[in-house]
Amino acid sequence: MTRSLHPPLPANERERLRALWRYEVLDTLPEEAFDRIVRVAARTLRVPIAIVNFVDEHRQWGKAIHGTGSTEAPREHSFCAWTILSDDVTVVENAHEDPRFRDHPMVTGAPHIHLYAGAPLITPDGDRLGTLCVVSPEPRELRGEDRAVLRELAAMVVDELELRRTRRELEREVAVRERALRDLTENRAHTETLAVLLASLEVDLLPVEAARLTAEHVARQAGLDWVALAAAGEGRVAARTVWHAPGVPGALLHTARQGVPPGSLTERVLSRGAPLFVDDLTGGPLADLGVRTVAALPLGRVDDVPHVYLAARLRPRPWSAADRQLLEAAASSVRVAFERAERAPA
Numbered sequence: 340m341t342r343s344l345h346p347p348l349p350a351n352e353r354e355r356l357r358a359l360w361r362y363e364v365l366d367t368l369p370e371e372a373f374d375r376i377v378r379v380a381a382r383t384l385r386v387p388i389a390i391v392n393f394v395d396e397h398r399q400w401g402k403a404i405h406g407t408g409s410t411e412a413p414r415e416h417s418f419c420a421w422t423i424l425s426d427d428v429t430v431v432e433n434a435h436e437d438p439r440f441r442d443h444p445m446v447t448g449a450p451h452i453h454l455y456a457g458a459p460l461i462t463p464d465g466d467r468l469g470t471l472c473v474v475s476p477e478p479r480e481l482r483g484e485d486r487a488v489l490r491e492l493a494a495m496v497v498d499e500l501e502l503r504r505t506r507r508e509l510e511r512e513v514a515v516r517e518r519a520l521r522d523l524t525e526n527r528a529h530t531e532t533l534a535v536l537l538a539s540l541e542v543d544l545l546p547v548e549a550a551r552l553t554a555e556h557v558a559r560q561a562g563l564d565w566v567a568l569a570a571a572g573e574g575r576v577a578a579r580t581v582w583h584a585p586g587v588p589g590a591l592l593h594t595a596r597q598g599v600p601p602g603s604l605t606e607r608v609l610s611r612g613a614p615l616f617v618d619d620l621t622g623g624p625l626a627d628l629g630v631r632t633v634a635a636l637p638l639g640r641v642d643d644v645p646h647v648y649l650a651a652r653l654r655p656r657p658w659s660a661a662d663r664q665l666l667e668a669a670a671s672s673v674r675v676a677f678e679r680a681e682r683a684p685a
């Protein structure tokens with residue numbers, strides 16, 4: 340038995356594949372614009388099966404299918420791989436008599452192709468990405484006007500591809516602009532918050548007042564849920580809440596106030612003497628109370644008791660450079676308030 344011949348590669352195969360990938364259409368979900376075209380093709384040309392196929396490196400893949408199931412097949416078994424070799428409509432009126440296809444699995448088996456007609460999908464740059472093809476289990480002649488219809492419908496498929504590509508590019512451009520606007524807005528809010536924090540350095544506030552004021556300004560910008568002043572002493576670390584968002588669990592506020600054993604995050608910060616930013620807290624007393632993201636910034640000693648500025652979120656979210664800058668500015672304001680309180684006459 341003679342084997343079906345394998346289709347050769349187009350001369351511009353590399354450029355053709357790059358063009359196909361630019362359209363980002365392979366392995367996407369069905370879309371009505373393409374489904375409508377295959378329905379019209381089948382009805383107009385009086386055939387049971389019509390398909391929009393794309394041909395990549397190794398296979399043909401059906402984007403829109405009318406009258407049959409999946410048309411994905413190895414490229415060497417693809418009728419459409421022959422069609423993309425030229426700009427003309429390819430017509431095989433009786434595949435059983437064509438040496439290229441008579442032993443083809445889709446000829447000898449389902450869908451038992453006799454008639455195949457395919458028009459290449461030619462981009463404005465001349466790349467042939469795939470085909471609009473029609474198939475029938477009955478041999479028949481395809482008239483010149485039928486070929487013209489198939490060619491026009493294939494051009495409509497390319498028009499839809501172009502519209503789809505343009506729409507995606509516009510969506511990306513809009514997303515970039517929205518992100519730039521969001522970044523600009525966030526940067527402006529960040530700058531304004533920093534200005535408030537710097538101004539607070541000039542105001543004579545008690546440490547707790549300074550902590551509460553800075554927390555109120557930083558919380559929204561940095562997405563905080565809880566801010567506290569922690570003091571380490573007598574084998575415990577007690578945290579005084581200065582600000583918290585609605586819905587913060589009472590257990591967090593109560594336990595923090597009662598104090599936690601040594602070895603806590605606060606003691607780690609005190610031992611290293613530098614701020615600690617944890618993006619995903621997975622263990623320890625605060626994690627047990629629902630905290631997932633925490634920042635701890637040392638404030639120095641007051642009455643020989645070391646203090647730490649704590650800021651927490653109840654959900655994982657990495658600390659950005661802007662978040663860190665705001666929290667360090669807030670901690671500086673509280674640190675200055677502590678220093679003033681230490682220098683104040685008794």
